[in-house]
Amino acid sequence: MKKLTGTTKELDVLSIFGMPGLGKTTLARKVYNSPSIVNHFDVKVWCVVSQAYNRTTLLVEIFKQAINKECKIKENDNVADMLRKILIGKRYLIVLDDIWEVEAWEDLRLCFPRGEKGCRVMVTTRIEQVAKHLQHRSDPYTLRFLTKEESWVLLQKKVFRGENCPSNLVEAGLQISKHCKGLPLVVVLIAGIIAKMGREASLWLEVANDLSSLALGEQSMKVIQSSYDHLENHLKHCVLYMGLFPEDHKIAVDDLLKFWMAEEFVLNSETENMEEASRNCLNDLVNRSLVMVSTKKINGDIERCILHDVVREFCLRKLKEEKFMQLTVPSSPYQHLCSMNSRLCVYIHDDLVKQLDHCEYQFDKITLLESKESTKCFGECSRSLQFIAHPNFNPWKKSNPLPLLVKLKLVRVLHFPYEELPSSWPIAVQSLTDLRYLEISVEEFDFKWISHLLDLQTLVVCSSKFRRTSPATIWKMKKLRHVNVKKFSLVWDDNDKAIFEESSTTMLANLKTLHSHHICVDDMNPRFWWRFANLEELSLRVEALPSCPLFPSVEVHTRLQSLNLVISPREFLGSVGWESYFVFPSNLRHLRIGEWKASEECFPVLEELSIRTGYYYKEIPPSFADIPTLRLIKLSDYMDSLGVSAMNIKKEIEENTGCDSLQVLLLS
Template sequence: MEIVETCGKGTLSAGEPSTKRSITSNYDDDEVVGFEIHAEIIMKKLIRGTKERDVISIYGMPGLGKTTLARKVYNNPSIVNYFDVKAWCAVSQTYNRRTLLVEIFKQATNDEIEIKEDDDVADLLRRVLIGKRYLIVLDDIWDVEAWEDLGICFPQGDYGSRVILTTRIEEMAKHLQHHSDPYSLSFLTSEESWELLEKKVFRGESCPPDLLEAGLQVAQHCKGLPLVVVLIAGMIAKMDREESLWLEVANDLSSIGLGEQSMKVIQSSYDHLKDHLKPCLLYMSLFPEDHKIPVDDLLKLWMAEEFVLNVKTENIEEASRDCLNDLLNRSLVMVSTKKINGDIERCILHDVVREFCLRKLKEEKFMQLTVPYSPYQHFCSMNSRLCIYIHDDLVKQLDHCEYQLDKITMLESKESTKCFGECSRSLEFIAHPYFNPWNKTNPLPLLVKLKLVRVLHFPYKELPSSWPIAVQSLTYLRYLEISVEEFDFECISHLVDLQTLVVSSSKFIRTSPATIWKMKKLRHLNVNKLSLVWDDNDKAIFEETSIMLENLKTFHSHRICVADMNPRFWWRFVNLEELSLRVEALPSCPLFPSVEVHTRLQSLNLVISPRGFLDSSGWESYFVFPSNLRHLRIGGCFLTKEMILNIARLKKLESLTLDGGFRWDKIEHHCWDVTNVNFPALKYLELHCVRIEEWKASEESFPVLEELSIRIGYFYKDIPPSFADIPTLRLIKLYDYTDSLGVSAMNIKKEIEENTGCDSLQVLLL
């Protein structure tokens, strides 16, 4: 593989398009100051030295940035293109060997090989890695046994393979030494601490002179811990820019010993949070250690638990995003992965922050008074509710007490008993992500006892057929995610407060649209197989009334049959922002009869079965899309001239993904000619297995493109040379590509360097 080196890098009226606020963060792992020399040393250990497999250990106390350093090296283009196979997994104190091996195997094979329950994953992984130059990162490893469990699956050989370990424990790092000496991560210098603090607080601007002395004192008292620096930066960035306030922070830091400094700083950051943000943060600690939390799911859970105080906007999703932005910008929450458009897809808690949150929950005996959201209720209402977090200790007690709530010792203290007795009507449980007694007992009898629960999350195994009986008593549900054999909307029609419904059913869900109209508060609907049954009465009611589900923001169906009435069905979701459909056959009518109905639709994911395409004409007229789309993904559809023009009409489109699947064998030749077509706002273009044997484009075709990604590019000869004339182009990623395609990408990079004198384009050959 070739080594590629690079440098640099409100409230809406009904007729307005939604301006969905992005989730961003001041804290970027790649921008941490003082890691450049460390990264250079680690990269030399990876690329140079012995050809035998080597283990490189990075050790140091919590908060020094071991994971950040490993991630910075792991993502460096030189490293990405040097190794044949790369995989990253977080080990942590408690781990499941098979789960970790499955995770490594999926990354090593790009998730293209399915694993069955009885497969020997260790053997499969060895076969995949043998004969290849691989890089495996085992992050946050705590004992030698963990290495012995996993390391045996990483074959020896003379290919230059490497394993990076990060650990807090110096003795273990030395014990696992192979060829390279363990690497001790040092503290930041005072100058580096100040540089990092200034960058995070002032976002690239210089510190005002009147704050300089106080800022230097704050940085000095962070004692060289990057985690402490970014946490303090997140806190003082929200404070008034007054020297006296900053000096107070510096004095407080000076009195804290190094061992407990991280915890004390997190406590200070926690104390400065607004009240409604505290349960949001504590809730995140209930996810497993190092768990990459899906942002979309997290926001819906916060909404269901009524953590989000919706005091400034009628859009509670926007309020939830603001909450996460606040936690991110204070560095209490970190970015894990991003979507192609730059939005944050998954987030994670630093293990020290999570440890603090768990301590806080334990101090409060897993109980917390929470003010619920109500659009008609004042912010400071005393009508609060008592929540009990179902955490590890409580799970054990529930199991020991056979799930009889009145026997739980955690609730037997004088104060707790009083609360339990007086507040029993408002007592509710916030579920632990691990809390699933399925393997030991039928969960349904327990659900009957948790009548005030707001979130029911059983997505992985099918519930017994009697599930509708248990759900009858859960009238406070706002979030329901289940896997069942059969589903009927009538079984949940009594859940009038339901906001999020996610259903996985092994059979098609056949329902009358009238059952869905009853769920007026529904905001997010995701059903895997949906078939709408329209009888004459439904049609008459539908035509004669103006039934609208005005709260619905997202609608997803992984398989849906499109009949004549269906487009008019989602026509009634006037405030829809995200729509995802897998259409089973070529539709016989337009998907959007009136494209200007969905003025707020931002994201459309459309996968179409290719049946009927080759034998029909004029089908492109059925795919005229709402004009305010910003993100579009189309799978299975042919790129005819008319279809390209339909897409080009979307003047606000920022990201476009075209997925051809593997169904292009009958097409002998395909040319994608966009020479005279303009995509004025397109920043991200991804082509996945699209058969483009000839690609023509001009420099005006993609004037603001920033990223081009091509997956399974066996059909491509080259990228149009005009891409060298796009001033905004920063990244080209090629997966499973032809030699000619790789050469064309490098030629574009070379031409940009010659024309501009700057190495602004990064090329990743994967």
Template sequence: MDVVETCGKETTLSSGEPSNKRSIPSIDDDEVVGFENDAEIIMKKLTGRTKELDVLSIFGMPGLGKTTLARKVYNNPSIVNHFDVKVWCAVSQAYDRTTLLVEIFEQAINKECKIKENDNVADMLRKFLIGKRYLIVLDDIWEVEAWEDVRLCFPIGANGCRVMVTTRIEQVAKHLQHRSDPYSLRFLTREESWVLLQKKVFRGENCPSNLVEAGLQIAQHCKGLPLVVVLIAGIIAKMGREASLWLKVANDLSSLALGEQSMKVIQSSYDHLENHLKHCLLYMGLFPEDHKIAVDDLLKLWMAEEFVLNSETENMEETSRNCLNNLLNRSLVMVSKKKINGDIERCILHDVVREFCLRKLKEEKFMQLTVPYSPYQHLCSMNSRLCVYIHDDLVKQLDHCEYQFDKIPMLESKESTKCFGECSRSLEFIAHPNFNPWNKSNPLPLLVKLKLVRVLHFPDEDLPSSWPIAVQSLTYLRYLEISVEEFDFKWISHLLDLQTLVVDSSKFRRTSPATIWKMKKLRHLNVNELSLVWDDNDKAIFEESSTTMLENLKTFHSHRITVDDMNPRFWWRFANLEELSLRVEALPSCPLFPSVEVHTRLQSLNLVINPRGFFDSVGWESYFVFPSNLRHLSIGGCFLTKEMTLNIARLKKLESLTLRGGFPLGKIENRCWDVTNVEFRALKYLALNFMRMEEWKASEESFPVLEKLSIRSGYFYKEIPPSFADIPTLRLIKLYDYTDSLEVSAMNIKKEIEENTGCDSLQVLLLS
């Protein structure tokens, strides 16, 4: 039976969303095996017994499922309803006290905030928690000092407040003990291991009888460690379903010592990977511990480093995503967050897998003989190259002005010296995905020593004004993400191999993108301040007969752009565009898409429109005719007139629609969004955020296949149309900051569905 999850009006974080920054990885219910009794025991400790503050510690070895159990408890509806404030924070081995406190505080108040240097975050957090019943989860604490750094921020009262901690170190768990004894997590039984193994391998299908005996042996040899079960499942799922092959795996497992079990099993998974997948996995190990890796960025980084090349398809992004799916299927990488459409937004490495990656890199002296992936290229191809990972030790060495490459310790062996001496141009540097350890005051001098680097990623801090000079020598760049005061396309016009360009510019500057046409390999462009200037020489580019194109460009994002007669023709030159995101600064004076037939491959469109002048506009809706193959559309700050609504409804493939901060009609008419006679035939997800409408009308034909409805800050209208009870596919209604009448309408729809179908198929989430 689906449960209505309700948070009180002071609840700050919903079930299933433990953090906006570093939330734990999502785990499907069928992967959680053997924790039912443990979860019941822990929930009783969290909700019962003493009213005083209590700390419950869960401890056990890596891979035993501490985080999984804590997550199962944290997301349980009875826990969600019991606490006013819920916070989940991954602490990890390396942490910063201030950063940790800021993250806990932001989750507690449920919004990001700018903390000043003189702000006492610890005191702010303590004052906010006073009088509230809170649950704070500190996942993966390694040292007692981490607890001492934050414990005084948690007020001691009689509200039944709780802190739940996971740690792999028993002494840490005992030190944190208040009233409840530390909870030692047990190993899975053979039967539980076998259940988990079957679910991972067969995905709901029955295990063939000829594999049961071998499967039970594998389950037995996993020694009750869930991580080992999951990793082995990833291996045998790719094998033929033959008992002899499974028995060989079981025999190999039986010879492993439990202390090194995790590393040995990961090594076994690693050995079964193709070479290009090994490089992809080890690269992920360089991200910080517990880091939720943005998948879109990761795939672009893999492409830039040429770990994966297109083989039978021109779509390198698709090839890269297939590599990630391969690692996910082998359980070496875990899903952390999914997008609305089900695609993976963020992924994460288990601590044990990351530790293995770092060990492997150190064993290989941070070097790899990398071969670009191609099924038609032999592994001993002469085109292979020696790659050196930029790790913290190397950065410290390079930071000395007198440091020379021929003195690099890792290159002193005869083979390395030979390779370095004879093939010096093949020595390339794989950039560390996180550049925080670098010299923050001025990292540019290091770049002179890394001329063959392919990725430059400095997104968080402004580079010095001399950055264009330093970048001149980096002619092999394929990925450039920087935060700078000023930007001009001409400063990077020499980067002809560039695939990804992301620029956060803090100073407004009018720039000509004329030089961009030289960058034929550009695939992803994201420049926040894009005020374009065109001269007479540019006009020929925008003639319909012009062949000037960036045919490889897939995504184009700009956070500030005007729509005049020239600029729409700018992205008109990107015929194969798949994703477009624009913040339009002023009232459009011409159509956004001069010819909608051009962008037949456009799948996702995100528009944020500044409404200044809209009240005085006439006929502006005609400028918003969208390319017909859109699957995802998000619009912010506009009027939903009848014509605009019909323009959206004409999109026959549209699956998700997000409307933000707009009005359903003009200032004279009643603010009613009436879609009674409109059909969104393919729409599965609808989100209405901060919409200022007083009424909403719809028929059962309006949203025939809708699955999810999300409403945020629905203070302006009283109810969801009752016809939503007649949508057979509706599975979820999610309300944030809702009125009582809106809640009542959602519950009435749920009740009507139950009465009409006899099934509790609709879940209602009420989140404040």
């Protein structure tokens, strides 16, 4: 209210931004109709823009409201010029409700004279990019979710119309308010339902328990549908896929982006790789208020995201409606393959989690996969099979997964990290030649068992024990982008080391991340890292001095941004000239390390420094305070002097910049 009637004389644009159903229009309408606003402005106009706007129609509507009377507009009239002349010299308030495109504002803005009268334009939008583009002097106003208490106040207001809530309904009412998840639209819709019901606690509790289906009535369906219709096809696929994760599940973004890539929802363009394209898709969905940010990394990237329950329920309905993915549950006899071109998802609904220990709900008892006809259909499908289970459910607890895996010949994403697979798992994987993403937990692993997976992009292998394996056959999998085998040491046999000779041209050009318990570097030659020329993340354990510097060539590591380096045993750190083996690439942004000697000049763009088991390291050089990008120092198992040096760096940065920009985490 103050921003509308404040002392600023220049034209200002105030944007109200938030996801569908948060009450943007309601707030704008309340402000617009306020007596103090009515009396403050000479001209007041309210216009709904919407997605399919027409510039001429909008201008005519604004003009008619501005002159406050009906008039006939001739076909050759310059409405934009007429409107501008009417507004000149007047203090006006123009409300543009539900604006979707930056272009819509660009079409209208020249019609609004700036002047010195304290004129205002107020817009509502669910698109963050639009809100930021329209920003003049005032920051966009981002609507937040209601608290449980605020939801309860709104629910009472809508249901009881000023009367007090009977005491026997308070507990049930609070339960309903909690399940509305802070979205005013849901509160209002549910209020409309329970206001017509008898005032019995049992009836209200039924509503609370069945809130997801009740909340997604016709009105809220239309609200989400309008955002969905505005998406490009690949974005529709991305958000529908997210609907398959459990309710309130905080989705790990790094995994989600790899799932999208594996399903080929996102294809790389000429100017960006697949990872960048996938992250841009997620940012676009967040920008459109369909996906919520749960946590962010220190560099501002999204770490975990979440769907609001209303958006998630919409996605589940849309999945079935568009036959994008067929949902099934184990041991249901009334299921058939509805489309040969749809994905099949063995989806465990939240309500079923409590029953999942029963044998009839095991994954080896999927009726749809037991018939020969269905199995044949799956073999002819052009799409893939996708299996998503509830994280609280262990699908292999009482069943053998291998007979099921053999049937999933078109599966692209196999994500089973929680329970160790039987030793015969390589036999089942032989037929899964379409795999793009493989994450498993096994006791034994060898790259030769999966070297036939030529389309594999992501490999994550977990184990309860430390093992060694030869990566000799990894060179066959040219499409590998991310490899994480943290419990396995990669050791090349003597017969396989010819690959590192200068005459060899073999390389994994697509590999972005490589994490291993130990990579044997003692026989490393200067051409070693040229085989992994585009690495961005590397975890490396050094157990002996290499025969040449660890990073011998600056050119080959221009993309490396994250390094996790373990030096063990530490005895050789005191050897003469050992520092020359550890000259780090200058483009590192994230460094996790136990020991090193270096100045800030080695890390000009470093954002995160993590030192573990730092009992042998007394301090971080004070010059690290001069790294302008440094945002986080994380210490674990450290000497007191190391912690003191980190806090001194933080203090110096605050004194030099006046900003509390460095976070220091001290973990004992």
